[in-house]
Amino acid sequence: MLPSLAAGFLACAGLIVAIGAQNAFVLRQGLRRExxxxxxxxxxxxxxxxxxAGIAGLGPLxxxxxxxxxxxxxVGAAFLLVLAAAALRRARRPAALEPSTAPASRRGVVVTCLALTFLNPHVYLDTVVLLGSMAHQQPAAWAFGAGVVLASAAWFGTLGFGATRLRPLFARPRAWQVLDLVVAAVMAGLAVTLVVT
Structure with missing residues (x-):
């Protein structure tokens, strides 16, 4: 059971660390403490x-x-382009770059987070199909799944709550501008990737 748990943790860690729309969003919310x-x-x-769902057999479906x-x-590509445009707008308006201005509503954050999670077709291929298939190659499929969730919690917790260590860097509006430009580029790049692949 422990080897399956470790295998799940490592498999998820390898997939989740890549910079993507969801990670950029978690980092931004962590920096803003919202x-x-x-x-x-x-x-x-x-x-x-x-x-x-993947372990239960949704992968083949x-x-x-x-x-x-x-x-x-x-739909995911269109949503990512909207987020990229919003990041570009923030980067062009210096007054909106301070983390203390225009706090996001909880509802807006929840909707954005859910959309970034479930409107990304790669998440179905990576998590449901790939990790679901890998789980069934282990002696304990559900222990593998527990390892995946532990890696996910560790990563998102570290990214969200650890972002506060970067706050001194982001005390300057220029740093927020650079972050928003990077976020815009990542979102737009992912949107294009979704459409052309």
Whole structure:
């Protein structure tokens, strides 16, 4: 059981650390100290639900219905482009760069977080199909799943709550501007990747 747990932890850690829209969002919320616990719980909970679905056998069903993935891909790409445009707008308006200005509503943060989690077709391929398949290659599939969720909680918790250590750097509006430009580039790049692949 312990080897399966460790295998799940390492598999998830390898997939989750790549910079993506969800990670950029968690980092930004952590820097702003806005609804960080909610974001961490939602991201980890999303991985829990998707991993459990994969282990329970949803992987083959997802793989067998490419039309559903195509719809998710286009909706996800459009959503990412909207987020990229918003980040560009923030970067162009110096008054909006301070973390203390215009706090985000909890509802808006929840909707954005859920959209970033569930409108990304790669999350279904990575978490439901890939990790679900890998779980069934282990002696204890659910222990593998527990390892995945532990890695997810550790990563999102570290990213969200650890971002406060970067706050001195982000005391300058220029740093927020650079972050928003990077976020815009990541979101736009992912949107293009979703459409062309």
């Amino acid at each position: 609804h960080v616990l909610v974001v961490v719980v939602l991201c980890t909970g999303g991985d829990l639900v998707l991993t459990a 997802v793989a067998a219905h490419p039309v559903a993935l195509d719809v998710t891909r286009w």
